Amino acid sequence: MRSASRDDLNARARIRDAALTRFGKDGFGVSVRAIAEEAGVSPGLVIHHFGSKDKLRAVCDEHVRQVITDTKTASVVSHDPQGFLHTMSRYEEYAGVLGYIIRSIQSGGELGRHLFEMMVVDAEGYLARGVEEGTIRPSREPEKRARWLAANSIGSILVLISTSRPDAEIDFQRVLRDWQREYMLPALEMFTEGLLTERTMLDAYLLYLGDPPEESH
Amino acid sequence: MRSASRDDLNARARIRDAALTRFGKDGFGVSVRAIAEEAGVSPGLVIHHFGSKDKLRAVCDEHVRQVITDTKTASVVSHDPQGFLHTMSRYEEYAGVLGYIIRSIQSGGELGRHLFEMMVVDAEGYLARGVEEGTIRPSREPEKRARWLAANSIGSILVLISTSRPDAEIDFQRVLRDWQREYMLPALEMFTEGLLTERTMLDAYLLYLGDPPEESH
DNA sequence: CAATACATTAAACGACCGTTTAGTCCGCTG
DNA sequence: CAGCGGACTAAACGGTCGTTTAATGTATTG
Numbered sequence: 001m002r003s004a005s006r007d008d009l010n011a012r013a014r015i016r017d018a019a020l021t022r023f024g025k026d027g028f029g030v031s032v033r034a035i036a037e038e039a040g041v042s043p044g045l046v047i048h049h050f051g052s053k054d055k056l057r058a059v060c061d062e063h064v065r066q067v068i069t070d071t072k073t074a075s076v077v078s079h080d081p082q083g084f085l086h087t088m089s090r091y092e093e094y095a096g097v098l099g100y101i102i103r104s105i106q107s108g109g110e111l112g113r114h115l116f117e118m119m120v121v122d123a124e125g126y127l128a129r130g131v132e133e134g135t136i137r138p139s140r141e142p143e144k145r146a147r148w149l150a151a152n153s154i155g156s157i158l159v160l161i162s163t164s165r166p167d168a169e170i171d172f173q174r175v176l177r178d179w180q181r182e183y184m185l186p187a188l189e190m191f192t193e194g195l196l197t198e199r200t201m202l203d204a205y206l207l208y209l210g211d212p213p214e215e216s217h
Numbered sequence: 218m219r220s221a222s223r224d225d226l227n228a229r230a231r232i233r234d235a236a237l238t239r240f241g242k243d244g245f246g247v248s249v250r251a252i253a254e255e256a257g258v259s260p261g262l263v264i265h266h267f268g269s270k271d272k273l274r275a276v277c278d279e280h281v282r283q284v285i286t287d288t289k290t291a292s293v294v295s296h297d298p299q300g301f302l303h304t305m306s307r308y309e310e311y312a313g314v315l316g317y318i319i320r321s322i323q324s325g326g327e328l329g330r331h332l333f334e335m336m337v338v339d340a341e342g343y344l345a346r347g348v349e350e351g352t353i354r355p356s357r358e359p360e361k362r363a364r365w366l367a368a369n370s371i372g373s374i375l376v377l378i379s380t381s382r383p384d385a386e387i388d389f390q391r392v393l394r395d396w397q398r399e400y401m402l403p404a405l406e407m408f409t410e411g412l413l414t415e416r417t418m419l420d421a422y423l424l425y426l427g428d429p430p431e432e433s434h
Numbered sequence: 435c436a437a438t439a440c441a442t443t444a445a446a447c448g449a450c451c452g453t454t455t456a457g458t459c460c461g462c463t464g
Numbered sequence: 465c466a467g468c469g470g471a472c473t474a475a476a477c478g479g480t481c482g483t484t485t486a487a488t489g490t491a492t493t494g
Contacts, residue, residue, distance in 0.1 A: 155372020162325035
């Protein structure tokens with residue numbers, strides 16, 4: 001029976017981890033053969049253990065979900081406005097998971113959508129707390145603001161990856177460090193000082209929405 | 218000699234346009250056979266006219282470059298802070314080009330980098346003009362701010378596409394309309410009113426950079 | 435020890451890919 | 465009209481892909 005669970009897990013888990021890192025580094029188009037090679041096994045064994053490439057990806061998705069809920073890194077917009085994945089990026093051990101997450105969002109899978117929604121509700125909670133405490137300005141549409149901030153954070157990272165040197169080995173930790181070095185200042189500037197000196201555009205848009213600005217004149 | 222230029226262009230151009238739309242809709246992994254079918258020709262003819270799939274893509278890249286410089290839609294962050302491609306999205310005829318551009322940025326090709334850099338310098342110019350006119354607040358790092366704004370604009374669109382319903386026929390005009398409907402208000406709010414009520418974070422970061430805030434106390 | 439179960443592999447299968455080949459058709463030239 | 469060149473196609477080639485098959489080794493079980 002399921003005695004030598006060490007061997008069992010070692011085989012399956014090694015393939016799963018190999019899939020995780022290669023999916024993360026090369027995208028989901030990577031071949032089963034490449035994953036097998038990374039794990040040091042034959043391509044056939046990959047299918048034997050997981051049934052198909054799609055099911056292997058599903059197992060990876062579930063594994064990442066689990067890691068995230070376990071480590072509570074769901075608190076992902078975290079307690080500074082510097083981005084979203086930086087919390088996780090501090091821990092070397094999650095480097096592989098990090099790449100997989102970004103690929104998932106980039107490729108528009110089920111997991112990607114799920115993670116994005118998690119980040120949105122997380123950001124929403126964090127922003128609401130800040131508004132209560134008086135450190136963050138209230139918004140007319142708090143949920144949309146949270147969604148916009150999350151989309152901007154992740155999106156700017158995606159662009160940074162896409163526009164960085166060819167493809168050759170993307171180091172996600174380095175990407176996040178670059179993001180911080182490049183964008184931290186303008187982001188903080190924008191968040192504390194704003195961009196526009198006049199409120200004519202906002203007021204005009206609010207009027208357009210049928211929500212006239214400050215009727216109290 | 219090169220007499221019947223109408224036939225020549227019709228054949229080649231039909232394949233090029235078919236490639237443009239299919240590359241845009243399905244990504245650059247789409248098969249030569251699918252492109253040939255869309256153009257109503259045989260797969261062999263595609264290679265006959267363009268030499269290889271990669272060269273076909275290069276021709277598409279060049280074509281898009283040309284369209285952009287022709288229509289001056291390089292002015293792409295345009296004269297409101299609502300995004301970047303909205304200018305172009307108004308013209309039905311550029312729908313195909315629009316999808317191709319977004320795919321290019323998403324996939325990190327040469328053209329994508331080039332377009333992003335164009336948007337950055339464009340945004341920089343627009344922001345500088347605004348600062349001169351007094352409508353836009355000055356920045357300590359104008360180039361980085363422009364880059365950050367451009368990355369956020371494009372990036373949030375990429376995320377919107379990735380997290381929208383499965384894949385089934387992405388309508389980029391619709392995506393841009395959705396972007397505006399969803400994010401216009403929080404973006405304008407942020408741009409005119411900021412996010413934070415205190416400047417402690419910014420000041421702390423400036424201090425960290427060795428650029429102490431407001432020495433004039 | 436014989437039997438069973440399963441991890442594991444090498445090899446092959448069939449599908450699809452980009453591309454090549456060999457040929458047909460057709461309009462132009464001389 | 466003969467001949468030539470290029471647009472165009474059907475078919476095939478070689479490669480890679482995900483997956484299947486058949487076989488081997490090995491450890492556990494009765």
